[in-house]
Amino acid sequence: MRRVAGIRDIAAEAIIVAAGGRAILLQLAEPAVARGVARHSDFVAAPLRRLAGTLDYIYLVVYGTTEERDAARRHVEKAHAPVRSSEGEPLPYAADDPGLQLWVAATLYDSAMVMHDLVLRPLDPDEAERVYREYAVLGTALGMPGELWPATRAEFRAWWDERLAALTVSDEARRVAHDLLHPRAPGAPFWLRGVMPLARLVTAGLLDDRLRSAFDLPWGPIRRRLFRAVLTIARVAWPMLPTGLRHAPAVASLRRRRSRCAA
Template sequence: MTNQVVAVGTEGRLDLADFVGESMLLIGAGATVLLQLAVPGVGRGVAEHSTTLERPLDRLRTTMTFVYAVTLGTAEEKQAVVRLVNRAHVPVRSERYNAFDPELQLWVAATLYRNGFDMYQRFFGPMSDADAERLYRQSAVYGTALQVREDIWPATRTEFDAYWDRMIETAAVDAQVRAYVRGLLAGGRAPLPVRMTMPLQRFLTIGLLPPRIRDQFALPWSPRDQRRFDRLMTVLPVVYRRVPRPLRQVTATYYLRDMRRRLAKHAHLI
């Protein structure tokens, strides 16, 4: 069983598996999480049930394992990880939210797709229309692997854009979720080396958010911040593209190996 991650554009056409292992996608991970939390059902469920603040690295591993399993794993690995995710979602429910709600899962899947699409274009340039369409259709797996029926995923990219705009305009963040996010952006109880990187990660996260979502979380952002962000996002892609592909994809390689090790160890529980 191989742990190799496919390189971007090696076959002359872009598939989801071609670049989902690129570590640059993690730069947008914070903004992706905040976008998810901006929808009340997701935000309240996470704020009341998630252990991310206490065990941020474990929660990151869980999320990345799911992403890599459904896109780069075998059919058996995908099924095993989905069963584990569903098991973890069982207690995440109240009168206000339910982790098995297809509409909430659709939004989470939509943020994963949009993060990948936006970050790819920032770092590698515009996609062709054919590649963009292929990526869009393949990204439905982030939801359909769970409880999102295929007919719920917007049929076209135009319909998705309308759905996205509507969700951004109707997003609402309450004080509980806002306080949770403050702790999240401070690094929670992560090891000291991780917390030391949080100022940069926080800056990138805030910069990548749509202005309305930024305002909902009451996150400060000035014209000077925007200029610094624009300069940074001009330099980062140039530097990133010069990094050898095996190093760019080391994150996916690590999590795939870790997933396979843990699945083999706990196969009797799956």
């Protein structure tokens, strides 16, 4: 059985990217995040660029040098600086709010582990605890105080379940989610639209019934069977792929970022 040393073994698996839609919708289910994305983000206009930017950040934080991690942090801080509500707005938000940074990092961690456990294998308790502790870096690299990250997986699960129960999907969140899952931006590549039905299926399948319904994602017996079939194929096929192919997005991202810095 393949041993997992830590976050570096998890984040390298490209199959984890398939849980990205779940992570984004969970983030949008926090009203303050949805308001900030709706008013300041170009997610909808440039979904691939934003996806690449998010992956670049994750890969640099996990695999980069200290200098590269610092550069990634400065880049994100600069991008996030104007993302804040105006004085007096009824729903205040700020991209550098430690609580929102915690929520975003938590959705990335939980979605990664859900996909890893479904397609590869559940981690043993020691592995899972080590990976969990290391995933805090996705928040702390942006300045989130480390003490905000729950100390153990058990504490995280209790906090997570409470946060999930309190989430409210706003009209704003539904609109952004719909646009993200049905890209119509001019110049969007044909292949992106071609893979979106599968992305919508996987995203809906990875959410619980309440959030799936709140986001108006279609679901039923046929989609449930299709989702299970996709997971079955992935479980069989993914471990058989060469490591170089499974890790290709991470390697390509690091090469792209390093070539830009060297230019």
